[in-house]
Amino acid sequence: MPTNNTLTTHLIQDLTHLMSTKYTLHTPTIRQITETELQKNSPPAVRLRRLLSTPQPPALEKLRKTSAYKQFYKLVSKKVYTRARTYHRPRSTGATTPLSTLEAHTSTAERQPNLTQFFQPLRDLLKPAQYIVDIGSGIFPLQFDYSSTPNLQTYLAIERNTRSMEILKQNADRLPRQVSTIHSDIGDIDWDEVLTKYTGNRNFDIAFILKTVAVIMRQRQSTTLSRLLATPANTLVLSGNKRSLTKGRSIIAREKRTLLEFIQKSGRNILQQYETGDEIVYVVS
Ligand SMILES: C[S@@+](CC[C@H](N)C(=O)[O-])C[C@H]1O[C@@H](n2cnc3c(N)ncnc32)[C@H](O)[C@@H]1O
Incomplete structure (x- = not known):
């Protein structure tokens, strides 16, 4: 008709x-x-x-x-x-230019214009760091400023999303040799095994859990949350989104509440907190 x-x-x-x-x-x-x-x-x-x-x-x-x-x-x-709601959005047919790799994941795309604001306050923390774990990494290992970690031995990215893992693998030539990946849900991680394999049984210096605490809290899986709370790292860099993925509305108050609840559950203390254009960051130890 x-x-x-x-x-x-x-x-x-x-x-x-x-x-x-x-x-x-x-x-x-x-x-x-x-x-x-x-x-x-x-x-x-x-x-x-x-x-x-x-x-x-x-x-x-x-x-x-x-x-x-x-x-x-x-x-x-x-x-x-x-x-x-999806982190990896397919290209629209109307797109005239190819997506850059970082645009392929919403979290890294949003962070891209705010990278200096994000990394600058972490300079002193990153400089001596040797062992870093990145939980729910997405494709952040492709955005990480490796020049800020001259002593880096291992950067371990843990992520359950297959597409993110594929993108990291496809771009392996853009990553330093210190980067390793584990394709797994954090709930299935055995921290003792990870430490034995990747750090020689010492704690990680830093864990990045960026824009992921609220995601994991929402999953309501007690094992997953307890694995995250038990992250064997001296310092955690936690962050939350300032705007919602779907509607772009401010969610600062909600994300702060969730991050503070997580920090309280972890029994750690806040060392530093700051905001960038797209995220709120807490450094805790
Ligand atoms: C909002 S994205 C943040 C990505 C990255 N950390 C960043 O800030 O650019 C949340 C990520 O956590 C991952 N994730 C969610 N739940 C997870 C779980 N239980 N185990 C492992 N990864 C998880 C998702 O697949 C997604 O890539």
Whole structure:
């Protein structure tokens, strides 16, 4: 059934605009999701297409009031939300330039403009560090400033996400030889084994747990949380996001509460705290 082309174009523009004011996803991706969903045979899409193909289709303002539109809006909204929640976002078809590696993970992409702010306050801590563990690393090992750790022996990244691990492997030539990876859920980590293998049974000097404490607290897995609390490192660098992944809203208060709860549970003391453009950071020992 042919639909009214102008009205369909306006409808797609309208929905794309509405979603882009709500969610952090790039507009071309939202448009692509909307277009794809409208072509599918889901009941809301079929009903909406039927309305669009009537000889005298309603004007956009009227269309917005129909239940077909509202249900379709809900459906697209769900899809956009789900896509916005993923750390590794597929390229939108409208992209004209390839994604740089760091843009491939939302956390590192958000941090990229704030790198100096992030690393500067850690300078004195990083300089003598020999053994570093990075838990829920994402692709942060590709963003880490190795020039700040002249004494580095081992940088161990632990991550359960297969895509992040693939990206680290594909870019191994950009990483120093000290970097090792463990593809695993933190809940399955045996710290004694890790120390034997990677540090010669001494504690790590630093553990990075960046933008990951809240993620793990939300998983409500007691083993995972206790493994994280038991991280064998003298100093922990913990951070949380300032903005939500999906809607870009400020979540500073919530993330601070979660980080402070974790710090309290760990029995450690706060040595330093600061903020960058995208994250709040606590250094604890
Ligand atoms: C918000 S991202 C942060 C990535 C990176 N630390 C950064 O700040 O750039 C959270 C990461 O933690 C990982 N993660 C979540 N739960 C995990 C678990 N139980 N074990 C290992 N990794 C986990 C996710 O796959 C994701 O890459």
